[in-house]
Amino acid sequence: MADTGRQSMTDKAAASMKPESQKSMTEQAGDKVKGMSDSISSTLQPQSEKSTTQKVGDTVSGNSNEDQESLTEKAKHAMGMGSAEK
Numbered sequence: 001m002a003d004t005g006r007q008s009m010t011d012k013a014a015a016s017m018k019p020e021s022q023k024s025m026t027e028q029a030g031d032k033v034k035g036m037s038d039s040i041s042s043t044l045q046p047q048s049e050k051s052t053t054q055k056v057g058d059t060v061s062g063n064s065n066e067d068q069e070s071l072t073e074k075a076k077h078a079m080g081m082g083s084a085e086k
Contacts, residue, residue, distance in 0.1 A: 003045065003054045007038040012061060 002008040015031045023031070042058050050058070 002057070003049075003051055005041045006045075006054060006057075007034050009053070009057045012038075012057070 002011075011034070015034070018027075020028060045054075047055065
């Protein structure tokens with residue numbers, strides 16, 4: 001099961017199993033949008049908040065943020081709104 005706002009591993013596998021040459025333009029565009037959205041979500045979500053399944057999926061798909069702060073947390077720190085601890 002994928003975390004909220006994330007693409008499930010089943011959906012990722014299904015999209016990657018079908019050759020691009022057999023996909024319609026709509027399918028190709030949809031896959032691209034879903035992939036970009038999932039990648040952004042992976043980056044925004046801190047590792048500490050991810051389920052084990054999502055961590056494994058991110059590692060396999062290359063979407064791992066290696067336990068870095070989320071972009072939101074980095075922005076808060078830059079504006080002096082977040083705690084200095086990590």
